[in-house]
Amino acid sequence: MTSSKLLSLIFLHQALVVFVLDLPNAEGLKIGFYQQTCPSAEAIIKITTAQYISRAPSLAPALLRMHFHDCFVNGCDGSVLINSTKNNVAEKDSAPDLSLRGFQVIDGVKTAVENECPGVVSCADILALVARDAVSMIKGPYWPVPTGRRDGRVSTAQNALNNIPSPFSNITQLEASFGSKGLSVKDLAVLSGAHTIGISHCFPAVTIRLYNFTGKGDTDPTIDPNYAAVLKKICKPGDLTTLVEMDPGSRKTFDTHYYSIVSKRRGLFQSDGALLSDSETKAYVLSQISSGSTFLKDFGPAMVKMGKIGVLTGKSGEIRKRCAFIN
Ligand code: HEM
Ligand SMILES: *[C@@H]1O[C@H](CO)[C@@H](O)[C@H](O)[C@H]1NC(C)=O
Ligand SMILES: *[C@@H]1O[C@H](CO)[C@@H](O)[C@H](O)[C@H]1NC(C)=O
Ligand SMILES: *[C@@H]1O[C@H](CO)[C@@H](O)[C@H](O)[C@H]1NC(C)=O
Numbered sequence: 369m370t371s372s373k374l375l376s377l378i379f380l381h382q383a384l385v386v387f388v389l390d391l392p393n394a395e396g397l398k399i400g401f402y403q404q405t406c407p408s409a410e411a412i413i414k415i416t417t418a419q420y421i422s423r424a425p426s427l428a429p430a431l432l433r434m435h436f437h438d439c440f441v442n443g444c445d446g447s448v449l450i451n452s453t454k455n456n457v458a459e460k461d462s463a464p465d466l467s468l469r470g471f472q473v474i475d476g477v478k479t480a481v482e483n484e485c486p487g488v489v490s491c492a493d494i495l496a497l498v499a500r501d502a503v504s505m506i507k508g509p510y511w512p513v514p515t516g517r518r519d520g521r522v523s524t525a526q527n528a529l530n531n532i533p534s535p536f537s538n539i540t541q542l543e544a545s546f547g548s549k550g551l552s553v554k555d556l557a558v559l560s561g562a563h564t565i566g567i568s569h570c571f572p573a574v575t576i577r578l579y580n581f582t583g584k585g586d587t588d589p590t591i592d593p594n595y596a597a598v599l600k601k602i603c604k605p606g607d608l609t610t611l612v613e614m615d616p617g618s619r620k621t622f623d624t625h626y627y628s629i630v631s632k633r634r635g636l637f638q639s640d641g642a643l644l645s646d647s648e649t650k651a652y653v654l655s656q657i658s659s660g661s662t663f664l665k666d667f668g669p670a671m672v673k674m675g676k677i678g679v680l681t682g683k684s685g686e687i688r689k690r691c692a693f694i695n
Contacts, residue, residue: 396681397514401493406485413494416477417501420470425620428502429566430469435499436562436674437465438492440549441531443678445520446491448528449474449691462525464532467569471692473498478691491691492517496675506565508622511668513675518685521694535573535637539645549677551670557643557652558670561663563614563636564626570603570610573637579605590641592633612636624663627656 402409421428438448441459448465452458459465474491477498481489493515504510533545546556568574578600581588587596602612614636618625626635630653635641643649656663686695 397516401515406488409489413497414501416480417498420473421505427470428506431502432499439677441528447520447523450523451692457525458523459528462528490519491688509664509667518680519688535639537639539642553648555670557649558666566614567611570607574603595634624656624661627653
């Protein structure tokens with residue numbers, strides 16, 4: 369073989385490797401999807417997110433939760449961001465989404481990105497990136513976010529009700545819900561660890577568990593009675609406004625403390641406590657409170673997997689001009 373043939377083979381080989389690395393994965397997403405079309409997109413998103421989070425770190429948990437709710441309803445297609453109209457009650461106005469916060473962050477980031485590259489970067493990708501950046505800015509884990517999602521054109525409150533797991537779920541229901549999205553029992557155990565940060569309203573998840581568990585004025589017998597007494601001082605029956613920490617004393621820190629409280633039957637919701645009722649999720653909980661905890665390195669890969677649920681790619685969907693409105 370001549371040396372020039374050999375050289376061209378080597379170059380062809382390199383080109384092929386680059387090509388293969390560049391190919392979208394099975395879901396049509398890839399790292400750096402906007403590299404050619406809007407090279408500064410991810411930097412603009414990070415800087416703008418930082419401006420919001422530095423002023424209000426408590427928005428980080430809210431944005432993480434918003435991404436979860438987006439992905440579980442119609443896939444990660446930005447449908448959670450759409451406003452209701454005269455003819456449509458959107459996801460935002462469903463019971464589980466009424467407590468979402470931080471839409472102004474997504475709108476602010478979208479405006480900054482549109483100023484640089486109009487009509488290129490989807491709201492679904494912006495939400496996935498903002499959730500990652502917000503968590504990383506409060507010193508949580510960092511994960512690479514494959515991009516290339518497109519925005520959906522459908523958002524209904526009923527879809528949200530049907531797909532977002534309820535805090536009253538038992539372990540069978542949680543595993544079925546996550547399983548229906550292609551997520552494993554381990555993913556459930558890992559992603560539930562998101563409750564290491566943030567807050568909840570007393571009503572309904574906490575007050576029903578404390579005061580009317582089976583509809584007879586009783587308390588969930590699986591909650592640590594000492595903790596139930598503490599919660600009853602914070603959350604009175606019928607209180608619609610008071611907020612309670614998900615992971616008391618550690619709600620601002622992305623750490624393994626959630627698993628510690630769950631192991632002591634002090635998880636805030638039935639769905640948190642339910643992780644003790646399956647041998648696999650229980651083993652995960654217990655393994656996180658010993659010295660060899662893996663949560664901080666498990667979380668990113670589980671988020672990447674969640675971020676691929678039902679995505680629209682290629683020519684499907686659209687790139688919304690404003691995240692709250694279909695084009
Ligand atoms: C396993 C099933 C899950 C259930 C039943 C559930 C339920 C809830 C509920 C009821 C709240 C309180 C909302 C409020 O009253 O303001 C909440 C908060 C939160 N959830 Fe979950 N969740 C689940 C899984 C997840 C997952 C997978 C994530 C993210 C990966 C997540 C992230 C959060 C965060 C960060 C908060 C705090 C939000 C804030 O501070 O505004 N949750 N969750
Ligand atoms: C869209 O909905 C959000 C929150 O649901 C609200 O704050 C915002 O004002 C709405 N935007 C418009 C233009 O109606
Ligand atoms: C979970 O809840 C469902 C619906 O209420 C019920 O049919 C099932 O028996 C429960 N499973 C467990 C393990 O408690
Ligand atoms: C308790 O639950 C029962 C049955 O769901 C309901 O009829 C009753 O109104 C509830 N009580 C309170 C105080 O919410």
